[in-house]
Amino acid sequence: MIWLTWRQFRAQALTGLALLAAAATVFLVTGLRMHHSYTAALAACAPLHACDGATPAARALGAQLSQLPRSYEPMLMLLQLLVIAVPAVIGIFWGAPLIGRELETGTHQLAWNQTVTRTRWLAVKLTVVGVAAVTTTAMLSWLLTWWAGPLDNLNGNLWAAMTFASRDIVPLGYAAFAFALGTTLGLLVRRTLPAMAITLAVFIAIQILVPTLIRPHLLPSTATTFPINQASASQFHDFRGTQTEFHFDLPTPRGAWLTSQPPVKNSAGQVVRIDSYPECFPDSQGDAPDLSQIGACLAKYDLHETVTYHPASHYWPLQWMETGIFIVLAGALVGTCFWWIRRRQN
Template identity: 45%
Template structure:
């Protein structure tokens, strides 16, 4: 059975290995470039040039790192579509299941061997890609301090392995139920895309209760925010992110030391023309704002929790598939 599975799977295996070699070579090249520029430009920059150097470094590598991450997020989906969905659906659609199941190999063993061999290959390919990307982008991630961002979180370390196991098991089960290869592939693509959107948008930030703290409005606060908004009765900070954390709010109202809202009239007192002077003046007003976030030290617990959740879903789908092929599929 293992030999037969390999014979059927070898073309996909060769394509996956060739793609991994090409992408891996690029990631090694990209990682070496990032490390060189990080050491030469960021670590050893002159104080007068650091702001420009940091901006240049960000602009140079933000796109390539994001593109590599998006590709990795898509790899489990492609595995589910092209490896999982046709696994049983093609056999059922072409009626070759009649030949296989009339031999000495039982249905459960037939499916179990295929799931074990191809599932291990799927996890291995995804794991190798994740390892390469995590290493390649590590210096950039350290610089950006945004490991909790949806695309960064899903394309680093161990969570892609859970996605791969889930996508492959999902594709196999859908193929067993639908019995049509193309239709199964389309359904898997849709379901996996919805899951990858819903989980980070709705579920991930609730895995652990967030922390709320008061942050002093220091002179460097605006370096980690997208903007500063005002209306007649209050002022608010837009898109503030404490380095290394995951913010749970997009807008933070600013308060005076006595807890009253900081107003636009007070803010205008510090508008003297130069941004640096304005921020220094604002910082001297002893302001603060409330910040709700997930601390940076929770990154690995979040990784393991999400990986375990997807792995459990994969195990449940696998168990259902084995039960279905034994009890509900009949020779036609």
């Protein structure tokens, strides 16, 4: 059965291997160049004790480091899209046809009429192709995580939806789920093209819903409330306002994931308006507002603003939790496949 499965899967496997080799070449050639630029700049910064110092040399090195993310940003976006798309491609082109095509063409009868049981036939197919799917995704995820290391260190943010979904171990969970989803749909729908289309639609929906509705709530977030006064306003980064509400950009720890920043409220918990405090918001004619001055003026009104975030220490727990969720879902789909096969056999 293993040899038969390999013969049926050989074309997809060789195509995937060729594409993986091409992607690895791109990762290595460009990544080695970027890592060299990054480490060389850091080494030059060491004698100066900083890359953002007052000397011209330190400022030049700081500018060189800050230019690195901008130089590689287009390629980073493309490579992240590649890693995120691979599980979907696996589900569409490896999962959906795995059983669906055999049921559609009737070739499954050749195996089912032999001495091999249906459950063993299904188990071998799922194991051979499933291991290949997860291994391929793991290699691409590892390559991207290594490649983007300098950029992630400089940006200090691993929480963006595309970044989190394309780094470390989460792509493995996506690959296992997408493959199991495609296989299950091919088995139930018994038509390859509809199964492929449904697999793609479900995977896209998951990539949209998980970062907004599920991931932020897997662990309790941290909330910090700032009183609006001169002392706290000196820590604020910016000010944004409309006719109905306003808020300050509040500070969060480095590497934190900002999940919520509601507008400024009063002591009763009601959102307040700018026009309620005209003396605190003079017309600056386009100049940047003096946040400390605004904070000092608003201090007597007992206003506050809350920022909610996940600290950097939540990154790996959330990676493991999200990966575990999709592995469990993949296991449930595989169990559905075996249930369906046994039901048909009986």
